[in-house]
Amino acid sequence: MKLNPTTEKFVLHWGEMGSKWGVNRTVAQIHALLFITGKPMNADEIMETLGIARSNVSNSIKELQSLNLVQTTHILGDRKDYFTTSGDVWELAKVIVEERYRRELAPTVQFLEELTKTPEFELENEAVQKRIKDTHQFVSTLTTWANEMLKLSTNTLNKILKLGATVQKFLK
Known part of the structure; x- marks a missing residue:
């Protein structure tokens, strides 16, 4: 062709x-x-x-x-x-996000959870512990948000993404 x-x-x-x-x-x-x-x-x-x-x-x-x-x-x-393959770019984006989550973020969340439960973690200085906990919290929040977004219809997701930074006025 x-x-x-x-x-x-x-x-x-x-x-x-x-x-x-x-x-x-x-x-x-x-x-x-x-x-x-x-x-x-x-x-x-x-x-x-x-x-x-x-x-x-x-x-x-x-x-x-x-x-x-x-x-x-x-x-x-x-x-x-x-x-x-799907002809719907939104559907493809959802599949890609789901796969990247499964391959990259989920193992990181699990690793950080396990790491914070080890005896060695308790021996680390407070600054290292805080950074690891903050990283775990960030990745967990990000993955929870991404999973929630994946449940939305394409139309709703499109509207949310178009809001961009203007979403701030709804949070005040």
């Missing part, structure tokens, strides 16, 4: 951003391709469109599936696996 210039720029940019977000560039490009085209694609189509090796497509798809960003589907009369 030959990409139009705008689509190609989107896919290339998403790949560059992926590497800044800690995701392999090819993984991000495949996700961008599936998102922007909005149609199921098989490995051969992805390989041909992006000019990458089959093994790279296969490994990248596995990573995207482990992140819950890509699903496998089938087309009647075709034995190949086809891959899709």
